[in-house]
Amino acid sequence: MNKIIALTKKELHSYFSSPVAYIILIACLLLFNVLFFMLIEQNREVSLRDIFQVMEFMFIFIIPLLTMKLFAEEKANGTMEFLLTAPLTPSMIVLGKYFSMLIFYSLLISITGIYYFIVEYYGNPDPYSILSGYVGIWLEGALFIAIGLLTSSWTRNQIIAAMTSYLILFSLYFSISFTKYFTGFAENFLIQLSTRSHLENFAMGIITASDVVYYLAGIVLCLVLTGLSINHRLWQ
């Protein structure tokens, strides 16, 4: 566990020692704030349901920018050899990097928690549906990070890593849009595959086991595949 913590700390130091992390943090918050006030103005609702959906769409663009360097940069700089010849298991390396990005992401969405107090000032929002929405958006970001981590382990080129992440995330997000071309099992599969259909429930205050399992299974699958990807390269 100490080694995972050391790796997590190293990654966090790496983000915050460059201006990129601060720029992304500030840019996201500015964008979310503008969209939040626009939606409040337009809907006149004391609810964060729409902002969660906007955040979901924005994270498709933002998270690959954060995750693309996780392994690609280590490979390009030659530090991957340092990690892989140290007494670390692939799972320690994967978890160390994953937790660091999760902490950064949690910091980002926790700052938006102020939106609850703003809507509460103007009305009586349902705190449970807002909490449920935050659980949903957190799980969704956690899944996106796991996908970004996986694609970063495939290449030493950060642009390729980001593009591959975009391809996967857009496929997951828009798969629900193709249901009109299919019926039966295929239609149901596309609905279940889409992140939109799962987040929708959370945003409405409904937490179902199937939605939670969807995100957790996706996260575990991506982390396992990332570990295998590193292990494969180690023993190629």
Add this chain to the structure above:
Amino acid sequence: MSILTVEHISKNFGALQAVDNVSFEINQGDIVGFLGKNGAGKTTLMRMITAFLAPSSGRIFIDGDDITKHSLTIRKKIGYLPENPPLYTNMTVLQYVKFAAEIKGVTAKKQAVQLAKVLEDCQLEQVKHKTISTLSKGYKQRVGIAQAIIHEPKLLILDEPTSGLDPMQVQQVLALINNQKEQRTVLLSTHTLPEIEKIAQRILMIKSGQLIIDQSLKTLLKGTDQQANIDSDNLVKGNINTADENSAKDENSQAQALTLEQIFFNHHQESAPLSSKKTIQTPIQTPNQNVSNY
């Protein structure tokens, strides 16, 4: 006692045979020089010994443990410096070496003592709070060695540790490596033959993935003195003019350097024919430098 045993190791990358049936043993406390031209298979072999690459066939034992079965245990016993020091340049020296200590399992209790010792041994105390990106290449190399020895490994593997350094930095890094011999076994590769002569007791030479020489340096130089059909006397005389004791030591040192170069070029004739021997540049040697100076 053998710290490293390599048994019939081969490595293929598709059709390319990078390492071909190599076997050797290294005893505890030895400093072994690993020679071979670029692409000979040195780095591939070192990467297999460090458990970074899996061998296609054969077995490697470190301190009695098979690397394919006890890879994690073995990595605790190895310190490795790749050809390009693997540094996180946005960290300070202290942060980086501390991070290396943490991931290599140095306990929190031992960390402070170990950090102080390694920073002192590698002469990094003055720059410990500096960001690595601002350091010179020589310092970066020493930071690379610091991360390799922070967990007190039994076997230290250095892939061309003096590559790209100026003569002064080379001497500092060689001195640092030489100081390790009392504490651990060292296997190092280099292209600069006089350097390896100064600190290695044994030479392994690899060509096209095959081990072609495995001898102690003394035996190797003695055995080939008579065989070498090169006019090394003339070459040496051309370099040395004085007759005092120090110059005689230099003469001896330079003669040996040339002989080892000749051995190297004799075994790699396709790239450097012996007819071109007189154009070989002897690497810079400062007077009165021998192993005892380190």
